[in-house]
Amino acid sequence: MLSMEQVEEKLNFWNFPQQPWHLGQIGNFPIDLNPRTIVMTWVAMLLVIIFAVAATRNMDMRRPGKLQVAFESMYDFVRGLVNDNMDPVKGLSLLSIVLTYFIFILFSNLLGLVPTLNSPTADYNTTFALSLFTFVLIQFFGLKYKGLGYFKHFVKPVFVFLPINLVEELSKPVTLAFRLYGNIYAGEVLIAVLLGLFPLVGDIFGGFIASVIWLGFSIFVGGIQAFIFTMLSIAYVGQVVADEH
Known part of the structure; x- marks a missing residue:
């Protein structure tokens, strides 16, 4: 049985650096650059x-x-x-963005099923970047259709709820990022575990057999996660542009 480090070394067909490049640090948070994720994202x-x-x-x-x-x-x-969650006229400007979301996330999720390649969404840096963009979209559409009155919902029903409402708002990109990252990363870890249990298959074109065994379920999970991320992004924007009654 092989360790995770040994399995990752076997799967590193393209000889990417095993450790991310450390660029610096902001406070207690390191700034790392993962060359494998960058290459896979461009792919x-x-x-x-x-x-x-x-x-x-x-x-x-x-x-x-x-x-x-x-x-x-x-x-x-x-x-x-989009039409189910918000006014079609308002949703028209959002449609191209979330369509790109869905296709990019789907392709990224499935990329890890190709032997020797990895899913960019198995790196939390990618998923956090996507979720932060969703957060920006929420604020942009809220201000676009409600102006400064958009910020009223932070103090509803009373002003003392402001901290709770702020935490709820900031939790949206965090949950979006970790949900996508966790599911895709777990799939790649499971493939690595299979390779660790059966070491010989790891030598066959970067774990081709293990990838094929896990192929069907991973396609399903990749599609579902692309749908969930896109759906929640649409729902969050739909909430802030909805007409109050």
Whole structure:
């Protein structure tokens, strides 16, 4: 049986540095740069661009291609989520953002299933960046449609609830980030555990067998987590732009 360190060394087919690069420190918080996550993030972004361009380059309403059908299905699915949670007119400006969310997170989640590659979303730095962007969207749309009156909800029902409401607001990006990171990271850890129990399969193209064994469930989890992150982002924005009655 192999240790986690030995398994990670076997899986490091591209010879990425095992330890992140330490750039400095702010107070008690280190500033680290993980080259593997950066490379995998750029790979995921490149795949999203290729997919979007290929799916929309020669669109045909009479005989749509498979990629066009897949892209349109994602678009209709996300548009339905937006329209169910907020006014369609208000949601129109949000639609392209959350559609990109869904496709990027889905591709990132599934990237770790490719032998020798890793999911960028298995790194909390990536998930926190995404969740902080959602937090910015919440504040932006709140101010856009309600002006300074948006901040009234922090002191409702009475002013003494201000600390509680602030904690609730700040907890949104934290829970979003850890939910996505935890589920994707757990899947990659489980693959590493399988490789540790059966060391020989780790030598076959970066753990190809273990990846295939876990493939079906990981695809399901990757899709569900992309949906949950996108859905919660839409719901949070929908709450702040909703008309008060």
